Amino acid sequence: MCIKEGLRLHSPVAAISRETTQDFDLGDRIAPEGTMVIMNIWMYHHMEKIWGPDHMEFKPERFSKENIDKMDHFQYVPFSAGPRNCIGQNFATNEEKIVLSKLLRNFTFRLDPDHKS
Incomplete structure (x- = not known):
């Protein structure tokens, strides 16, 4: 998570x-066949409409079993x-999991009490 x-x-x-590959309805206009469409994934993953008012916060529980079951297939x-x-x-x-595992086994991590968020 x-x-x-x-x-x-x-x-x-x-x-x-x-x-x-065909005319594409964008809601208020049509993108004709052959139009290059660019999707900004960072913006998509931070849309308040999709992720809620706390979209900028780190909340791993968004990916709990019960929450994942409610997600649209292309939401993440x-x-x-x-x-x-x-x-x-x-x-x-898998590479991320291995690096994280090695870091957690070999180092102690603590929050900095003086850090201002």
């Missing part, structure tokens, strides 16, 4: 782009999604 929340707050992929996309998502996603996630 902590790793997923960290990736939500600081996505390894900043943005993705796709070319539309740190490595993109669908057939063109990052092929290194599993490697990167």
Whole structure:
């Protein structure tokens, strides 16, 4: 849950782009076929409408079993999604787990009482 929340707050992929293969309805206008659409993942992962008023806070419980079951499939996309998502996603996630495990086994971490947030 902590790793997923960290990736939500600081996505390894900043943005993705796709070319539309047909006319695409954007609500108030139409993007014609062949339009390059860029999705800013950082902004998407910080939208108050999707993540709530505390979207800038680190809250790993967002990814608890009961909360994940309520999420839209494309709500959390740190490595993109669908057939063109990052092929290194599993490697990167496993690498993160190993580094975090080694750090936690070899060091003691404490909050700085003088740190102003």
